Every structure is written in C-alpha cells, then in structure tokens.
Amino acid sequence: MRIVFTSAGILRGVRRGVPLLLGIAPFGAVVGVISLGKGLSLAETLLMSALVFAGASQLLALELWTDPPDILAVALAAFVVNIRMVPIGAALSFWLDHLKGWRLWGSLFVTVDHSFALSVAENRAGGRDAGFLFGLGVFTWFGWLISTAVGHVMGSVVALPPDHPLFFAATASFVAILIALWRSPGQDLPPWILAAATAMAAQMLHLPAPLPLLAGAFAGAFLAAWRETRKARA
Structure with missing residues (x-):
C-alpha cells in the first residue's frame, strides 16, 4: 500500500481531533493551574507546554519543581515518563517509515498518546495518508497551548479544590481513547x-x-x- 502525505489527510486529522478537546482542555487547564501555583508566569507555562507537549511529564515536573528548581532532576523525570514514546514511535512505523524531513520530524514532535491511538485506528481502517497524524498532532498541540493558558489565567481567579471533577478529566480522556484501539x-x-x-x-x-x-x-x-x-x- 502506497503511503501519501496530503493536505486532505491533514484536514481529516484536524477534524478527528475536535472531540479530543473535551479531554485535552480540562487536562491542560489543570497543568495551567498547577503551573501558576508553582510560581511560573504565563509565558513560562506556554513555553513549557509548547516544547514539552506532554501532560503526564509536565505534571510530574511541576510536582518536583522547587525554588530554585533542580533542572537536572526535573529534566530526568520528564525523560523517564516520555521514554514511552519510543515504542509508540516504533508502532507508527507504518507511516513514519515513509516520511522524510519536516513531515517526519514534525509528526514525531506533535505525537502524543491520543494522536497515536487514533492514527493506529485510522491505519487499521485502511488509511494510508500520513498527513492524518500530522494534522491531528498540530491541532491538539494548539488546543493544549490554549487550554494551559486558560488554566493559568483561571487559576488566578478561581481556586479549585483538590477533589474537583476537572482533575479527573485527564484519566477519563486516556480511558476513552482505548475504544479506538480495541479490536x-x-x-x-x-x-x-x-x-x-x-x-x-x-x-x-x-x-x-x-x-x-x-x-x-x-x-x-x-x-x-x-x-x-x-x-x-x-
């Protein structure tokens, strides 16, 4: 099967990413709220979200955040959590092996658990357009940035209790994507x-x-x- 990378595939990935915002937005908001509590500015929070783009490792890094921060410990913790992306990248070889340049590295940069799950489901359904992974990833990346910014701003206005339902959104979204992988x-x-x-x-x-x-x-x-x-x- 010939693998392609088209604008139509990118747009299809964007459309598939819309429902994911229901899980990503609360998760990102939680990261924004916690970032504010740790003393990070809005600009610092957005920079972390843009470069790391991984909710689990960001939460762990924030948990280890001190003043002044132990950069080595925080970076090592994020690395350990994100090492799961190695088998995820290997599992996406059905598309990634056919990409080069910015298409390959851009797709890898924006790949997260959600885009991985939906891309595997797309491939199993016969999808051969690798633009799907890139479009889905870029869309969720922008959604993540916006939601963390909203959480940071919201945290300065509203103090949420530790047992607020918003904090369960991350777990719920990860459970929900298992449906797309089930065979x-x-x-x-x-x-x-x-x-x-x-x-x-x-x-x-x-x-x-x-x-x-x-x-x-x-x-x-x-x-x-x-x-x-x-x-x-x-």
Missing part, C-alpha cells in the same frame, strides 16, 4: 491485562512514580509485539 478480546485483552497487572503490582511494591506506569506500558507492549511477531511468522 477483539483475543487480540487486545491479554496485553491490556498484563499491562494493568504489572502497573498495579509495581504500585503495591511502592515503586516511585513513574515506574509503575512505565513497567505496565513496557510489559503490555512487549507481549503485544511478541504476539504480532508470532502471528506474522505463522
């Missing part, structure tokens, strides 16, 4: 169960964050890759 119990259930069990076991062992998340992600990814390889050889 069948036989194909997906074993890796998902292994990932969840490994993460829970690591949590019960009181491993520090984000080790439970990483352990679960790599365990599930390893099993899924092994099953796919064995099926391809059969």
Whole structure:
C-alpha cells in the first residue's frame, strides 16, 4: 500500500481531533493551574507546554519543581515518563517509515498518546495518508497551548479544590481513547491485562512514580509485539 502525505489527510486529522478537546482542555487547564501555583508566569507555562507537549511529564515536573528548581532532576523525570514514546514511535512505523524531513520530524514532535491511538485506528481502517497524524498532532498541540493558558489565567481567579471533577478529566480522556484501539478480546485483552497487572503490582511494591506506569506500558507492549511477531511468522 502506497503511503501519501496530503493536505486532505491533514484536514481529516484536524477534524478527528475536535472531540479530543473535551479531554485535552480540562487536562491542560489543570497543568495551567498547577503551573501558576508553582510560581511560573504565563509565558513560562506556554513555553513549557509548547516544547514539552506532554501532560503526564509536565505534571510530574511541576510536582518536583522547587525554588530554585533542580533542572537536572526535573529534566530526568520528564525523560523517564516520555521514554514511552519510543515504542509508540516504533508502532507508527507504518507511516513514519515513509516520511522524510519536516513531515517526519514534525509528526514525531506533535505525537502524543491520543494522536497515536487514533492514527493506529485510522491505519487499521485502511488509511494510508500520513498527513492524518500530522494534522491531528498540530491541532491538539494548539488546543493544549490554549487550554494551559486558560488554566493559568483561571487559576488566578478561581481556586479549585483538590477533589474537583476537572482533575479527573485527564484519566477519563486516556480511558476513552482505548475504544479506538480495541479490536477483539483475543487480540487486545491479554496485553491490556498484563499491562494493568504489572502497573498495579509495581504500585503495591511502592515503586516511585513513574515506574509503575512505565513497567505496565513496557510489559503490555512487549507481549503485544511478541504476539504480532508470532502471528506474522505463522
């Protein structure tokens, strides 16, 4: 199947990204509120969101933020959380292997969990336009910047309690994107169960964050890759 990169694919990715704003906007707002609480200015918050563009690692970095900040510790924590993007990038090779230059590096820069999930679903449905990943990623990047800015401004006006429903939006959005990845119990259930069990076991062992998340992600990814390889050889 010939892979293309067109403006039509980019626009299709943008349209698919619109519903994601329901989960991204509250998540970004939370990051903005916490950034304000840590003493970051609006410009600093936007710069972090633009360059890092990863909610989980930004939240962890803010949790470790001190005055003055330990830059090495914060950077290392963000690196550990974002290392999950390595298997994500490999899983998107069906499109990325056919791209070069700004199309490749731009797509990699704006790829997050949400765009990964929807791109895999698009490819499984027969999609061959890699512009979909780029358009979806750029749209969510702009949505992330706007939502973190709104959260920062909102945080200076309204103080949200720790148990406010807004803080659950991030978890809800990650659970929702699993629907786009689901194929069948036989194909997906074993890796998902292994990932969840490994993460829970690591949590019960009181491993520090984000080790439970990483352990679960790599365990599930390893099993899924092994099953796919064995099926391809059969």
